[in-house]
Amino acid sequence: SKTYKIAILPGDGTGPEVIREGIKIIETVAKKNDFKLDFTDYDLGGKRYLKTGEILPDSVTEEFKKFDAMYLGAIGHPDVKPGILERGILLKLRFELDQYINLRPVKLYPNVETPLKDKKPEDIDMIIVRENTEGLYTGAGGFLKKDTPQEVAIQESINTRFGVERCIRYAFKLTQNRAKNNKLTLCGKTNVLTYASDLWQRTFNAVAKEYLQLTSDYVNVDAACMWFVKNPEWFDVVVTDNLFGDIITDLAAIIQGGMGIAAGGNINPEGVSMFEPMGGSAPKYTGLNIINPIATINAGAMMLETIGESKAAKDIDNAVIKALGSGKIKSMSAGKMGLSTTEVGDLIASLI
Amino acid sequence: SKTYKIAILPGDGTGPEVIREGIKIIETVAKKNDFKLDFTDYDLGGKRYLKTGEILPDSVTEEFKKFDAMYLGAIGHPDVKPGILERGILLKLRFELDQYINLRPVKLYPNVETPLKDKKPEDIDMIIVRENTEGLYTGAGGFLKKDTPQEVAIQESINTRFGVERCIRYAFKLTQNRAKNNKLTLCGKTNVLTYASDLWQRTFNAVAKEYLQLTSDYVNVDAACMWFVKNPEWFDVVVTDNLFGDIITDLAAIIQGGMGIAAGGNINPEGVSMFEPMGGSAPKYTGLNIINPIATINAGAMMLETIGESKAAKDIDNAVIKALGSGKIKSMSAGKMGLSTTEVGDLIASLI
Ligand SMILES: CC(C)[C@H](C(=O)O)[C@@H](O)C(=O)O
Ligand SMILES: CC(C)[C@H](C(=O)O)[C@@H](O)C(=O)O
Numbered sequence: 110s111k112t113y114k115i116a117i118l119p120g121d122g123t124g125p126e127v128i129r130e131g132i133k134i135i136e137t138v139a140k141k142n143d144f145k146l147d148f149t150d151y152d153l154g155g156k157r158y159l160k161t162g163e164i165l166p167d168s169v170t171e172e173f174k175k176f177d178a179m180y181l182g183a184i185g186h187p188d189v190k191p192g193i194l195e196r197g198i199l200l201k202l203r204f205e206l207d208q209y210i211n212l213r214p215v216k217l218y219p220n221v222e223t224p225l226k227d228k229k230p231e232d233i234d235m236i237i238v239r240e241n242t243e244g245l246y247t248g249a250g251g252f253l254k255k256d257t258p259q260e261v262a263i264q265e266s267i268n269t270r271f272g273v274e275r276c277i278r279y280a281f282k283l284t285q286n287r288a289k290n291n292k293l294t295l296c297g298k299t300n301v302l303t304y305a306s307d308l309w310q311r312t313f314n315a316v317a318k319e320y321l322q323l324t325s326d327y328v329n330v331d332a333a334c335m336w337f338v339k340n341p342e343w344f345d346v347v348v349t350d351n352l353f354g355d356i357i358t359d360l361a362a363i364i365q366g367g368m369g370i371a372a373g374g375n376i377n378p379e380g381v382s383m384f385e386p387m388g389g390s391a392p393k394y395t396g397l398n399i400i401n402p403i404a405t406i407n408a409g410a411m412m413l414e415t416i417g418e419s420k421a422a423k424d425i426d427n428a429v430i431k432a433l434g435s436g437k438i439k440s441m442s443a444g445k446m447g448l449s450t451t452e453v454g455d456l457i458a459s460l461i
Numbered sequence: 462s463k464t465y466k467i468a469i470l471p472g473d474g475t476g477p478e479v480i481r482e483g484i485k486i487i488e489t490v491a492k493k494n495d496f497k498l499d500f501t502d503y504d505l506g507g508k509r510y511l512k513t514g515e516i517l518p519d520s521v522t523e524e525f526k527k528f529d530a531m532y533l534g535a536i537g538h539p540d541v542k543p544g545i546l547e548r549g550i551l552l553k554l555r556f557e558l559d560q561y562i563n564l565r566p567v568k569l570y571p572n573v574e575t576p577l578k579d580k581k582p583e584d585i586d587m588i589i590v591r592e593n594t595e596g597l598y599t600g601a602g603g604f605l606k607k608d609t610p611q612e613v614a615i616q617e618s619i620n621t622r623f624g625v626e627r628c629i630r631y632a633f634k635l636t637q638n639r640a641k642n643n644k645l646t647l648c649g650k651t652n653v654l655t656y657a658s659d660l661w662q663r664t665f666n667a668v669a670k671e672y673l674q675l676t677s678d679y680v681n682v683d684a685a686c687m688w689f690v691k692n693p694e695w696f697d698v699v700v701t702d703n704l705f706g707d708i709i710t711d712l713a714a715i716i717q718g719g720m721g722i723a724a725g726g727n728i729n730p731e732g733v734s735m736f737e738p739m740g741g742s743a744p745k746y747t748g749l750n751i752i753n754p755i756a757t758i759n760a761g762a763m764m765l766e767t768i769g770e771s772k773a774a775k776d777i778d779n780a781v782i783k784a785l786g787s788g789k790i791k792s793m794s795a796g797k798m799g800l801s802t803t804e805v806g807d808l809i810a811s812l813i
Contacts, residue, residue, distance in 0.1 A: 192652040200653070224690050226578050245618075250656040260622035262660035266597075270612035298704070300544040301552070304602040308614035331711035338690060338715050339576050352650070356708060359683035363690050 112145040113177040113416055118383075121154040122390025123400040123443075124182025130402035130454030131180060131409045134428075137458045138413065138421040149176070155186020155194055155390075164197035170205045178412045179383035182405065185390035196248075203241050208375035208382060209272065210279050211239035211351075212411070213358045220433045221366040221441055225338060232342040233365055234289065238280040239354025241375055243272045244305070246351040266305045268350070273312045279378065280348035281320045289345045292324040293317075296333045296349035296357060309350060333357055337364060362387050369401030369441035372408035374415060382415055384408040391443060399444045402454050403429060428460040464497040465529040465768055470735075473506040474742025475752040475795075476534025482754035482806030483532060483761040486780075489810045490765065490773040501528070507538020507546055507742075516549035522557045530764045531735035534757065535742035548600075555593050560727035560734060561624065562631050563591035563703075564763070565710045572785045573718035573793055577690060585717055586641065587696040590632040591706025593727055595624045596657070598703045618657045620702065625664045631730065632700035633672045641697045644676040645669075648685045648701035648709060661702060685709055689716060714739050721753030721793035724760035726767060734767055736760040743795060751796045754806050755781060780812040 117132070119125035132148065139146050151169065158164050173179060179202075184194050202208065217223055217233035225233075249265035277295075284293040295313045297306035310327070317325040328336065330353045336343055337360050349357060362371035368388030376382040386404030394400045406429060414422035432438060437456060439447035446453060469484070471477035484500065491498050503521065510516050525531060531554075536546050554560065569575055569585035577585075601617035629647075636645040647665045649658035662679070669677040680688065682705045688695055689712050701709060714723035720740030728734040738756030746752045758781060766774035784790060789808060791799035798805060 192655070195652045196655075224578055226576055246653055248655060250618075250654075252656060252660075256663075258622055260660060262620045262656040264618040264620075264654050264657035266602075266616040266618070268614045268616075270610055298707075300547045301598055301704075301707075302616050303544065303548075303600060304604060304614040305616035308604070308612060311608075331707050334686060334708055334712040335715040335719075338712065339719070352653075355650075355653075355683050356686055360686040360690065360712070363687040367691070 110143045110145055112147050114147045114149070114175065116173055116176045116179040117148050117150045118153050118179060118181040119150065120182040120184045120390060121156055121186045122183055122392045122395045124154070124184070124390055126398065126400055126450050127386060127402040127405035128180065128182035130450060131405040133454045133458055134406045134425055134461070135409045135413060137461045138424045141424060141461060142418060142421040144418060144421070153198055154184045155189045158194065159186065159188060164194070165201055170202065173202070173206060173381055176381050177416050179381060180409065180412060181383055181385040183386065183388065183390040187392050200246060202383060203375050206377055206381055206383070207242060208377045209240065209242045209275060210376040210378070211241040211354060211358070212374040212376055213237040213239065213361065213371070214411070215361040215365050215371075217365050218370065218430060218433050220436060221370060223364055223366055225341070225364055228341060235341070235344040235361070236283065236287070236346045237354060237358050237361060238276065238283060238346060238348045239358060240272060240276040240350050242351070243268050244351035266352070268305050268308050270308065270312060273309055274316065277313050277316050277348055280346055281316055281323065284323055284346040285320065287346060290324065291322070292326055292345040294326040294328055294344060294347045296328050296330050296347050296353055298330050298353075299327070300329065305350065313348070330357070334360055337361060358387070366441045368404060369443070370403050370407065372404045372411055374408070374411045376415065382412070384412040394443045398449045398451055399446070400450050401441055401443060401446060402450050403441070406454070406457060424461055428457045431460045432457045462495045462497055464499050466499045466501070466527070468525055468528040468531040469500050469502050470505050470531060470533040471502065472534040472536045472742060473508055473538050474535055474744045474747045476506070476536070476742055478750060478752055478802050479738060479754040479757035480532065480534035482802060483757040485806045485810055486758045486777055486813070487761045487765060489813045490776045493776060493813060494770060494773040496770060496773070505550055506536045507541045510546065511538065511540060516546070517553055522554065525554070525558060526733055528733050529768050531733060532761065532764060533735055533737040535738065535740065537742035539744050552598060554735060555727050558729055558733055558735070559594060560729045561592065561594045561627060562728040562730065563593040563706060563710070564726040564728050565589040565591065565713065566724070566763070567713040567717050569717050570722065570782060570785050572788060573722060575716055575718055577693070577716055580693060580716070584694040587693065587713070588635065588639070588698045589706060589710050589713060590628065590635065590698060590700040591710060592624060592628040592701070592703050594703075595620050596703035618704070620657050620660050622660065622664060625661055626668065629665050629668050629700055632698055633668055633675065636675055636698040637672065639698060642676070644678055644697040646678040646680055646696060646699045648680050648682055648699050648705055650682050651679070652681065657702065665700070682709065686712055689713060710739070718793045720756060721795070722755050722759065724756045724763055726760070726763045728767065734764070736764040746795045749796075750801045750803055751798070752802050753793055753795055753798060754802050755793070758806070758809060776813055780809045783812045784809045
């Protein structure tokens with residue numbers, strides 16, 4: 110039977126608690142589906158940085174390339190200045206490992222509460238494909254006359270045809286394989302970003318010609334935020350740049366029930382990919398065994414799907430749906446689940 | 462009695478229909494409050510562009526400077542390529558007339574339906590202050606190797622201490638004059654936009670020292686979108702850059718009940734300001750007398766407030782609240798109001 114090497118990055122705060130349940134679940138489906146998982150732990154994050162001053166050694170990034178996948182809890186520490194860990198670990202991994210797709214399935218599960226009126230599971234079911242290595246995330250830019258009244262701060266969005274096209278091609282392929290409407294919507298701001306969004310639109314239109322059986326669509330990012338709230342059922346697959354993706358995936362997470370359930374993947378289709386819950390390290394809940402592990406469990410399912418174990422991924426998804434359908438989990442919010450973190454993990458494991 | 466010179470820009474589509482009701486209302490309160498309004502019509506927009514090829518002559522922009530305010534219906538035509546009119550009229554006016562504040566009061570009126578569960582009028586009551594002349598809206602950037610596989614598209618966000626500071630100062634002053642929580646929240650993306658958002662944050666922190674009696678707060682734009690939907694009651698005044706402002710004001714418009722009710726001002730506190738409904742020209746409803754004029758009427762109230770007729774502005778606001786409270790207007794959406802555009806205007810006029 111096959112063995113997959115998985116790098117585990119439990120991280121900070123409640124990261125280790127959710128990753129523990131995630132591992133419980135993927136081990137359960139591995140046994141059932143007759144494959145093996147070989148875990149290696151990596152201690153990265155704020156705690157380690159505060160102790161050793163080390164953020165992410167280059168040698169570690171190199172090591173990750175030898176794994177089949179990476180599984181992350183959460184990175185973030187209240188005593189570390191915002192930006193250091195995000196850029197030093199999360200964004201660095203995306204860039205160095207060329208994880209050029211950020212994949213965010215957005216699905217309202219049965220019994221999960223959305224803050225939107227009158228929306229049912231069939232109304233909220235889309236996938237967002239976010240470019241993950243370019244745009245305003247490159248860090249390009251600079252200051253002129255810093256700290257004077259004449260200061261100018263410039264931030265540059267850099268977009269390449271190469272980077273945009275591989276992302277759009279990924280999105281079209283994904284759309285073709287979806288059951289739903291088979292519609293791909295490009296989200297941009299063409300009426301204002303006359304260079305960046307123009308490249309996106311030209312590339313989108315060119316690739317669309319190879320997928321004439323699919324519906325191709327365009328929406329401005331400001332309008333997209335409105336329709337996500339008012340008519341989420343209009344969307345099937347959405348493709349967008351790095352910053353717009355950051356914004357609309359968080360909005361999408363809240364409409365699908367919040368950080369307790371939203372999972373994402375940083376994907377390099379030709380290399381190693383990393384899977385994570387969308388929530389942060391939630392310092393105030395650390396060690397209390399009350400954080401929701403379902404997002405991490407969903408990320409585990411995405412991971413297995415990506416490494417080729419679709420049946421096992423489906424088993425997790427079915428067990429999550431059954432667990433939610435049982436009504437035993439009262440809320441998606443930390444401390445309000447009616448069950449502990451461990452009990453939610455056990456419940457899902459028992460349904461596999 | 463005082464006379465104010467108002468430039469009227471009815472524009473395209475349903476623009477003339479809503480501006481007609483807006484004029485009806487501001488004339489009614491002018492009579493009541495003993496001041497005069499002197500209107501001059503300007504024919505700008507897609508219809509004119511298609512007929513004459515002219516978008517916005519420089520001489521017209523110059524003329525606008527002599528007015529006390531500008532009142533806009535809507536610009537946008539289905540036969541004109543997206544971007545031309547937006548950049549050629551709307552954005553050009555903002556830049557040339559240095560309307561450096563985009564002001565968006567966000568208020569859930571009684572009897573207006575929000576798409577959010579369990580939110581009442583007291584939960585949705587904030588003001589968004591958007592910088593309106595800098596950032597990614599400058600049009601700076603370019604292409605390298607355009608239309609080749611090696612193409613690079615760069616879009617630049619340019620931010621000056623001068624532009625950021627005047628916007629932040631405006632927001633602090635506004636916050637001080639608000640009854641609510643007296644909290645100003647800066648919305649940015651400091652963990653990624655290390656130049657642009659950094660300038661914003663340093664400037665914000667510096668000005669905050671002059672307003673120690675107010676609460677100053679920070680939120681990342683992605684999180685802001687989540688909290689607008691989940692906990693809009695957390696916000697009082699929000700200040701942000703041009704592009705983030707574009708996104709969060711549209712999201713805010715939908716949670717307050719949509720384009721039928723959302724109004725905004727493009728404000729030059731030392732010059733001429735322009736007021737408008739947030740919705741577009743809604744071509745498919747043109748001429749049917751079924752579009753909702755309330756957003757335009759609200760924009761009229763903002764206009765009177767800004768030129769110094771606060772009492773008249775308050776009269777409009779009260780009449781709108783009474784009209785909505787009457788239950789006679791069934792929905793905020795075009796064609797579903799249960800009344801015509803004219804009837805909604807008449808109803809509000811009758812309540813002044
Ligand atoms: C932590 C932060 C740098 C990151 C981003 O902005 O991409 C996060 O918000 C995300 O969406 O994964
Ligand atoms: C029409 C468009 C250029 C404009 C903008 O992006 O600012 C609009 O969306 C707005 O918010 O006023």
